[in-house]
Amino acid sequence: MGTEMGQKRHSASLANKVFIQRDYSEGTTCKFQTKFPSELESRIERTLFEDTVKTLNNYYAEAEKIGGQSYLEGCLACATAYLIFLCVETRYEKVLKKIAKYIQEQNEKIYAPRGLLITDPIERGMRVIEISIYEDRGSSGSSSGSSSVSGSTAR
Amino acid sequence: MPNSAGKRFKPTKYIPVSTAATLLVGSTTLFFVFTCPWLTKVISPAVPLYNGLVFLFVLANFSMATFMDPGVYPRADEDEDKDDDFRAPLYKNVEIKGIQVRMKWCATCHFYRPPRCSHCSVCDNCVEDFDHHCPWVNNCIGRRNYRYFFLFLLSLSIHMVGVFSFGLIFVLHHRERLGALHTTVTLVVMCIAGLFFIPVMGLTGFHMVLVARGRTTNEQVTGKFRGGVNPFTKGCCGNVEYVLCSPLAPRYMLDPRKKPHAKIQPPFIRPDLSERQITIKVSDNGIHTTIISSKSKSSLDGLDDKETQPPLPPKADRYNQLKSQLTSSEESSLSGKTHPSTPAMYKFRPSFGTMPKVHYHTAGEKVRYDLFNTYTSAILEEGVRGHDYRSEPNLDLPEYTNAPLHRTFQSSPLQLDSDPINSRSLSLKQGQRRPEKGQLPALQPQTVTSTPYKSVFSPNTLSNRNGSLSYDSLLNPSISPATASECMAHRGMPSMGFHSPYLPTKMCHIREPEMQRHQVAPTYSPVMPPRGVGRQSPHSRDRDPSPVRYDNLSQTIMASIQERKEMEEREKRQMLHGRSQTHIYAQDSGVFDGGYGLPPNVCYPDGPRGPGSRGPTPPAYGGSRDNLMGVGLVSYGQRTPVLRHAGSTLGRAPRTSSTSLHTDHSSTNSSHSRATAPEGLYRSPAHQPHSPAMPRSPSYSHQKLSYISAHERTDSPRLGGPREAMKVNGQMDCHPSAQGATHSPSRHSNVKKVTGVGGTTYEISV
Numbered sequence: 050m051g052t053e054m055g056q057k058r059h060s061a062s063l064a065n066k067v068f069i070q071r072d073y074s075e076g077t078t079c080k081f082q083t084k085f086p087s088e089l090e091s092r093i094e095r096t097l098f099e100d101t102v103k104t105l106n107n108y109y110a111e112a113e114k115i116g117g118q119s120y121l122e123g124c125l126a127c128a129t130a131y132l133i134f135l136c137v138e139t140r141y142e143k144v145l146k147k148i149a150k151y152i153q154e155q156n157e158k159i160y161a162p163r164g165l166l167i168t169d170p171i172e173r174g175m176r177v178i179e180i181s182i183y184e185d186r187g188s189s190g191s192s193s194g195s196s197s198v199s200g201s202t203a204r
Numbered sequence: 205m206p207n208s209a210g211k212r213f214k215p216t217k218y219i220p221v222s223t224a225a226t227l228l229v230g231s232t233t234l235f236f237v238f239t240c241p242w243l244t245k246v247i248s249p250a251v252p253l254y255n256g257l258v259f260l261f262v263l264a265n266f267s268m269a270t271f272m273d274p275g276v277y278p279r280a281d282e283d284e285d286k287d288d289d290f291r292a293p294l295y296k297n298v299e300i301k302g303i304q305v306r307m308k309w310c311a312t313c314h315f316y317r318p319p320r321c322s323h324c325s326v327c328d329n330c331v332e333d334f335d336h337h338c339p340w341v342n343n344c345i346g347r348r349n350y351r352y353f354f355l356f357l358l359s360l361s362i363h364m365v366g367v368f369s370f371g372l373i374f375v376l377h378h379r380e381r382l383g384a385l386h387t388t389v390t391l392v393v394m395c396i397a398g399l400f401f402i403p404v405m406g407l408t409g410f411h412m413v414l415v416a417r418g419r420t421t422n423e424q425v426t427g428k429f430r431g432g433v434n435p436f437t438k439g440c441c442g443n444v445e446y447v448l449c450s451p452l453a454p455r456y457m458l459d460p461r462k463k464p465h466a467k468i469q470p471p472f473i474r475p476d477l478s479e480r481q482i483t484i485k486v487s488d489n490g491i492h493t494t495i496i497s498s499k500s501k502s503s504l505d506g507l508d509d510k511e512t513q514p515p516l517p518p519k520a521d522r523y524n525q526l527k528s529q530l531t532s533s534e535e536s537s538l539s540g541k542t543h544p545s546t547p548a549m550y551k552f553r554p555s556f557g558t559m560p561k562v563h564y565h566t567a568g569e570k571v572r573y574d575l576f577n578t579y580t581s582a583i584l585e586e587g588v589r590g591h592d593y594r595s596e597p598n599l600d601l602p603e604y605t606n607a608p609l610h611r612t613f614q615s616s617p618l619q620l621d622s623d624p625i626n627s628r629s630l631s632l633k634q635g636q637r638r639p640e641k642g643q644l645p646a647l648q649p650q651t652v653t654s655t656p657y658k659s660v661f662s663p664n665t666l667s668n669r670n671g672s673l674s675y676d677s678l679l680n681p682s683i684s685p686a687t688a689s690e691c692m693a694h695r696g697m698p699s700m701g702f703h704s705p706y707l708p709t710k711m712c713h714i715r716e717p718e719m720q721r722h723q724v725a726p727t728y729s730p731v732m733p734p735r736g737v738g739r740q741s742p743h744s745r746d747r748d749p750s751p752v753r754y755d756n757l758s759q760t761i762m763a764s765i766q767e768r769k770e771m772e773e774r775e776k777r778q779m780l781h782g783r784s785q786t787h788i789y790a791q792d793s794g795v796f797d798g799g800y801g802l803p804p805n806v807c808y809p810d811g812p813r814g815p816g817s818r819g820p821t822p823p824a825y826g827g828s829r830d831n832l833m834g835v836g837l838v839s840y841g842q843r844t845p846v847l848r849h850a851g852s853t854l855g856r857a858p859r860t861s862s863t864s865l866h867t868d869h870s871s872t873n874s875s876h877s878r879a880t881a882p883e884g885l886y887r888s889p890a891h892q893p894h895s896p897a898m899p900r901s902p903s904y905s906h907q908k909l910s911y912i913s914a915h916e917r918t919d920s921p922r923l924g925g926p927r928e929a930m931k932v933n934g935q936m937d938c939h940p941s942a943q944g945a946t947h948s949p950s951r952h953s954n955v956k957k958v959t960g961v962g963g964t965t966y967e968i969s970v
Contacts, residue, residue, distance in 0.1 A: 061468045066283045073298050073305070073319055076436060077333070091474065112451065119451045126452075127355075130264040139452045156466035164472035166465065174277040174332075174456040176318060177284065185470035 061164060062186040069178035079109035081178050092182060093163050101155050105148060112144035145171060221342040231396050232259050235367050238389040239374045251370060258363045265356035273455050274346030275332030280314040303435040322422055336421040348453045354415060357408040364404060368397040418443035
């Protein structure tokens with residue numbers, strides 16, 4: 050990394066936010082667009098981003114799937130006068146927890162090292178995936194500089 | 205209750221729900237108290253049970269409908285709407301299953317309402333799948349609680365029907381005592397039930413239709429789909445299933461969970477660079493693909509001198525390996541540089557071609573490579589892969605022959621700047637790629653053709669990991685322009701330090717493209733048989749970078765080129781036999797292209813290379829070295845170990861001979877004369893073993909021609925072969941000396957010294 054970065058300035062400031070919108074082409078099922086936003090082009094690899102979004106989409110599809118489990122849940126809920134909701138987590142909530150964990154993990158492993166942060170869509174009403182872009186405030190442009198330096202050194 | 209002015213508390217809004225609740229609970233209670241005992245007695249105990257259950261169900265659903273979040277959207281952050289707020293159009297269209305649906309901007313919530321979403325003025329919220337606001341439950345009915353509302357309606361209807369029926373039975377049985385308390389109460393209950401029966405049943409029926417159609421009340425009432433198609437319908441059964449059986453949707457209005465956020469701390473990783481650096485992709489340019497693949501397998505043979513296979517070593521000596529390594533890089537670089545004019549260069553070219561797949565650049569960048577890429581990648585691959593790949597610096601000459609010499613690799617990082625100058629920098633021999641550039645200019649003018657090579661070679665030069673232009677590449681002037689391109693490609697790689705003849709080139713690829721840029725040693729005459737390049741590199745690697753260091757890349761390239769050349773030469777030799785090719789090992793002189801007049805002599809004095817390279821007797825090109833002329837074949841047969849094809853040998857000398865150098869790079873190793881051997885180390889006199897390079901000479905000369913055209917790498921393994929033959933092998937790597945040394949036996953009879961561009965002197969054995 051560039052020497053500039055060497056100065057351990059742990060300061061990163063929010064520079065921008067990118068919003069990944071919902072993909073409504075298949076109806077109101079929860080699905081996010083996998084189109085790679087241009088603001089992230091220099092921040093993260095396209096494949097990583099797409100993987101993240103696709104995984105999230107898969108999670109949501111799994112959560113919203115109408116099948117055996119959802120039937121069972123409904124019947125049980127009816128039978129217990131919906132008191133079951135006080136005791137047991139619904140399937141969707143379970144998947145949401147998985148999603149939260151996944152996003153947390155992605156943030157830690159992939160996005161945070163690149164100065165990005167994904168916000169769980171549930172906090173935004175599942176309308177958008179919000180990706181915050183941080184810049185190193187310490188040395189302006191140092192992040193990029195370091196990158197380039199590292200790039201060159203990497204040769 | 206009096207109306208309060210404040211928004212906080214509006215009693216009036218609770219009236220309906222209170223009324224509804226009261227009526228419901230009260231009536232049912234009365235029913236149970238006054239009517240049910242008699243019914244239990246008279247009819248069955250199941251009656252109250254049934255009614256009790258139904259009532260329970262009604263209550264539950266009523267509660268859920270009343271207290272459950274319908275799917276309220278939280279307000280959008282300011283950040284989200286900054287793009288949309290002021291200049292935003294009121295509507296945004298989105299296509300759902302082929303139907304255009306309009307999304308309206310919500311000024312209160314600051315976002316475009318998702319499809320089916322609506323803003324409830326009573327609740328002052330946008331609600332997902334908004335149905336309506338129900339005063340009786342004092343709540344919006346939306347996605348989350350629609351099911352409960354619907355079930356409430358259904359169960360309430362059933363309940364009302366039941367209560368009314370059982371009350372009627374009671375009353376009918378107590379007709380004579382209508383004034384009795386029980387009867388009166390039952391009558392009252394019946395009246396209430398009867399009174400609300402019509403609206404409730406009406407509403408239930410209405411919603412049953414809505415559910416079946418997959419519409420919301422809002423959509424129905426506003427007539428959105430009147431006469432149109434509903435994009436949200438899933439069919440009648442699907443809709444019913446969706447309403448009744450879908451999982452409970454999540455709440456959006458959650459308390460902010462205190463999740464530990466990932467720490468954001470600079471420095472940040474940037475993708476482009478990392479990608480470039482990390483990714484070594486083999487881009488397939490179509491034709492080139494084959495080349496590359498072949499290369500890896502030691503495909504050099506395929507092209508020219510397939511010999512180039514993995515680090516030359518096959519040749520049997522470590523020396524070879526070294527040579528190949530060195531050569532390849534050198535050669536590649538050299539070859540790249542050698543302008544096409546030199547037959548040797550020509551040969552070289554192919555090697556580059558194979559490598560074309562410069563992998564290392566990011567996907568986007570590789571594109572440019574085209575043919576060049578193929579070569580370079582081929583070469584580079586070899587280099588990169590190290591010994592594994594070594595095999596073939598892909599001197600796919602044949603393919604590239606036609607290939608645009610001018611392939612512009614430029615675009616890719618590998619892009620070896622094809623400025624000939626760079627290639628010329630073979631003279632870099634000093635090992636710095638950059639210098640090559642400087643020298644290149646001189647070369648540049650030399651041959652137009654060389655230009656394309658430049659690009660080719662540039663990579664080579666770059667590839668010289670050792671920083672020295674593989675002399676080999678020079679040696680393989682025969683490399684065709686394509687090779688040159690390869691060289692270029694190699695350039696990028698060189699930094700890696702090739703292990704194999706081709707490795708360097710490959711490595712070049714991997715390395716940053718920067719490498720190449722600088723290094724482009726255009727001087728490589730593409731002619732240089734790629735073999736040489738490939739071959740050489742390995743040699744060089746093993747050997748110890750020659751004093752004249754071309755780029756690592758170039759070495760690799762050189763090696764590969766040399767190998768190729770050797771192969772070609774071999775082939776040629778076989779074909780021609782007897783041609784004495786005078787390879788011009790221009791390669792040696794780093795500046796390969798110096799006009800290919802470079803003496804195929806392996807021993808190019810190539811200044812940059814360092815005298816060492818000249819090493820042992822400049823491989824006698826063998827009389828046949830005439831190809832030195834331009835063949836540039838890197839017939840480093842002699843030294844083959846390093847495939848340095850002295851492609852540059854002018855005479856194009858028998859590439860073949862050189863090939864024998866190492867793994868039988870048919871490259872004209874025989875051109876031990878590859879003076880180029882900058883790597884002196886390269887010289888693989890030891891190589892000889894594997895290929896009687898010497899003997900090959902005859903083949904070289906011809907090869908030259910053949911090289912250029914087709915990389916035939918037949919280069920007979922004469923590596924050591926008749927040096928004279930040619931070896932121009934660009935074996936750059938170090939073969940020059942090695943060549944001489946290796947198999948000096950067949951030294952060419954005449955050694956002509958030719959000064960190439962950049963001041964390199966080549967010895968051509970004629």
